[in-house]
Amino acid sequence: MLYLAAFVVSLALVLVLIPPFRRLAIKLDFVDKPRPDSERKIHREPIPLTAGVAIFIGFFITYFLFSGALTREAVGIFIGSVLILGIGLVDDWYKSQGKELASLPKLIVQVSAAVVVYSYGIQFEGFNNPLTGQYINLPEWLQLILTILWIFGVTTVINFSDGIDGLAGGLSAISGGTLFVVALTMGRGESALLAVILVGAALAYLQYNKPPARVFMGDAGATFLGFILGIIALDGAFKGATLASLFVPIFALGVPIFDNIIVVIRRILQSKPIYQADASQAHYRLLATGLNQKQTLIFLCLLNLCFGLTAIILALNASGA
Secondary structure (H helix, E strand, C coil): CHHHHHHHHHHHHHHHHHHHHHHHHHHHCCEECCCCCCCCCCCCCCEECCHHHHHHHHHHHHHHHHCCCCCHHHHHHHHHHHHHHHHHHHHHHHHHCCCCCCHHHHHHHHHHHHHHHHHCCCCCCEEECCCCCCEEECCHHHHHHHHHHHHHHHHHHHHHCCCCCCHHHHHHHHHHHHHHHHHHHCCCHHHHHHHHHHHHHHHHHHHHHCCCCCCCCHHHHHHHHHHHHHHHHHHHCCCCEECHHHHHHHHHCHHHHHHHHHHHHHHHHCCCCCCCCCCCCHHHHHHHCCCCHHHHHHHHHHHHHHHHHHHHHHHHHHHCC
């Protein structure tokens, strides 16, 4: 009942919060304007960019209501999330004014947010040796590097998936639902709570962002969802993982991760900057084949659901269930 209640509260709060933030964005001209010269800007009218703030507020109100005691990890998650939301809002404001924020400030802040989470106890520590059953505790420097790479990577791939109406929200909801089941399987109650709250927030956002979208969550919202998904996977799927079950969170985030791995490989082969956004993600390529936004959205969400089911099967096998 705790998880159901948290889901409902998160869903309701974000549903209620998005409309006033949407009106505020219109008043402040905080909108994503169409750009005929950009192959990534496929909307045809200005869209408010403030849904990410509503998602953030609804998420943390629900989390603090249901998590009980204010743990050290919860403080770290909140501080890191504030950093992610803050730099995302700055980036979105630049875009609303027809400008681009340089990649370096975003990189520094997002890495700093991952370091904060690590310093508050959420980290990749090691794995069980499949041959001996002995737990291999990695050196602290390697724990730090792997934690930063994972959280930064998931934050980035979810953000890069936010290219058509409903996609980043839909993929986040499916991946969050997968990680919820995985966390329950592994007995990670706190991660399960985070996951179910995220699913509620993402589904609420989809009510306003499904094609044709009435509001965007912007970089602030997409990076926030990616940041939280990365944390959930670290605490709920990687903790005490066997070597085989290390693939569980990768499959749970299957479409964003594998799509962007392909994109990165292609950019390296073409000598293009890795971190620069373009129209090489799967959703743009599917649109180029003649599919419309709704068909592309359904296809990629179903594919992510298949990856999610694979992750759940791997988790059940790893737990011996």
